[in-house]
Amino acid sequence: MTRTDGPAPLAVLSGTLLLALGAYIGVPYLLVQWRNLGLVRHGHGGTRTLALTFDDGPDPASTPAVLDALKAAGVHATFFVLTPAAHAHPDLTARILAEGHQLELHAVTHRHAWTRRPWRAYLDPLRGAAQLAALTGRRPRYHRPPHGAYTLATLLGQRRARLRGAHWSVEAHDWHPDFTPQDVHDRVLAQATPGAVIVMHDAGPGARNTVPALPGLLAALQAAGYALHTLDTLPGLRPLGLRGALTRHAPTATPTEGPR
Numbered sequence: 001m002t003r004t005d006g007p008a009p010l011a012v013l014s015g016t017l018l019l020a021l022g023a024y025i026g027v028p029y030l031l032v033q034w035r036n037l038g039l040v041r042h043g044h045g046g047t048r049t050l051a052l053t054f055d056d057g058p059d060p061a062s063t064p065a066v067l068d069a070l071k072a073a074g075v076h077a078t079f080f081v082l083t084p085a086a087h088a089h090p091d092l093t094a095r096i097l098a099e100g101h102q103l104e105l106h107a108v109t110h111r112h113a114w115t116r117r118p119w120r121a122y123l124d125p126l127r128g129a130a131q132l133a134a135l136t137g138r139r140p141r142y143h144r145p146p147h148g149a150y151t152l153a154t155l156l157g158q159r160r161a162r163l164r165g166a167h168w169s170v171e172a173h174d175w176h177p178d179f180t181p182q183d184v185h186d187r188v189l190a191q192a193t194p195g196a197v198i199v200m201h202d203a204g205p206g207a208r209n210t211v212p213a214l215p216g217l218l219a220a221l222q223a224a225g226y227a228l229h230t231l232d233t234l235p236g237l238r239p240l241g242l243r244g245a246l247t248r249h250a251p252t253a254t255p256t257e258g259p260r
């Protein structure tokens with residue numbers, strides 16, 4: 001007599017779970033979070049332009065100093081804000097806009113997408129976009145989820161909220177506990193290339209380095225011939241197609257390496 005039993009129920013369950021995890025986290029991680037398919041992360045590189053972006057604010061303890069430095073240098077940047085902070089500090093939010101900077105969505109709740117319930121990860125960009133629109137009268141166009149982390153729920157929420165995912169090509173590492181303001185300055189200057197999108201922080205641990213580093217860094221970037229743009233005006237910024245995602249350089253750090 002031959003055995004005709006199928007796979008054990010446990011094996012079927014494990015296989016199904018693995019497939020589900022692959023669809024929910026694995027594929028979004030490989031294609032979007034790591035290779036940035038469908039995201040913006042870099043201008044075209046043909047001109048000496050770049051974009052500074054600041055995450056996690058606004059914070060009255062540090063954002064004003066960032067704004068002061070940008071104003072003194074006569075340049076504009078893009079701020080990916082946390083909506084509770086934006087609502088708690090409407091004057092600061094208004095100042096960001098009044099001084100010509102671009103305001104976009106980071107999150108309502110600053111948590112890595114992999115650690116959230118799918119429904120929460122899906123709703124976060126929807127709620128965030130609505131909250132920013134209510135505060136400023138303008139819907140955000142870009143969304144940079146915390147840590148640049150994606151699940152299928154993040155992607156679906158982004159799409160439903162009509163937001164474009166925004167990554168970066170240079171990470172300042174300003175949050176790194178061993179980094180000094182000089183380290184941040186040197187790293188950004190060494191890694192800046194035409195078209196780069198640089199991620200820094202105007203709040204949280206990264207601001208400890210970014211606030212003191214920024215005036216000198218802006219002067220050095222300008223001395224190197226760079227014109228600083230918002231994402232809206234950065235030449236050649238467009239979502240990566242499959243070829244661009246697979247052939248252009250990967251982000252400078254793994255997305256789970258530290259806070260963003």
Ligand SMILES: [Zn+2]
Pocket residue numbers: 055056106110146147259260
């Ligand atoms: Zn962040």
